[in-house]
Amino acid sequence: MNDKQNNLDKFDKHLLALLQADGSLSNLQLAERVGLSPSPCLRRVQKLEALGVITGRHALLSPKALGLGLTVMIQISMDKHTPERFAQFEATVSGFNEVQQCYLITGQSADYLLKVVVPDMDRYQDFLLNKLTRIDGVSGVHSSFVMRRVVDTTALPLQYV
CATH class of the missing domain: 3.30.70.920 (Lrp/AsnC effector binding domain/regulation of amino acid metabolism (RAM) domain)
Structure with missing residues (x-):
């Protein structure tokens, strides 16, 4: 395990799972779902971004709907x-x-x-x-x-x- 993995607790992992499923969740929605107040939740997400664990948030597009069959x-x-x-x-x-x-x-x-x-x-x-x-x-x-x-x-x- 590397240092990034050693520092991830259950809240971090839960945040990552939620963001993987829906990257458009607001900080308030994330905080409510993981059981944290908004400020600590935001700090955790910012820490995960700073560590390079979260590298971006993107919309997933449907190739078929766009004619890319x-x-x-x-x-x-x-x-x-x-x-x-x-x-x-x-x-x-x-x-x-x-x-x-x-x-x-x-x-x-x-x-x-x-x-x-x-x-x-x-x-x-x-x-x-x-x-x-x-x-x-x-x-x-x-x-x-x-x-x-x-x-x-x-x-x-x-x-x-």
Whole structure:
């Protein structure tokens, strides 16, 4: 366990669980739900932000409602395994709005795993041919198309904290 985890008590964990479920809760609502007065509750949330435990609050949008009906998991292989090649790839894909997540991975023949969201197959083909495969060093692309989201959460498992 790191120092951040050692300092989290039941109130902190409860606050984190509530904020993961609904980041729009006001301080007053949070205080009422965890059994604290508003001032100590606010101090705890500010402490969790200062520690980097809470990194932001975001609205979760529905891809389907916005016409983004195709989610693709893409395995990327690189031609060279150098820090410069990886840094250049990561900087480039960070600028692509279609990329929701990018992970450097091990244990596969691929080097990266990307989660990409686009409206349809035509837009995916455009993304693939005009953006992704044009990045220097990309030597292989394997695409898997998501048929259904079985588990799709941003919540972290707080029982281990």
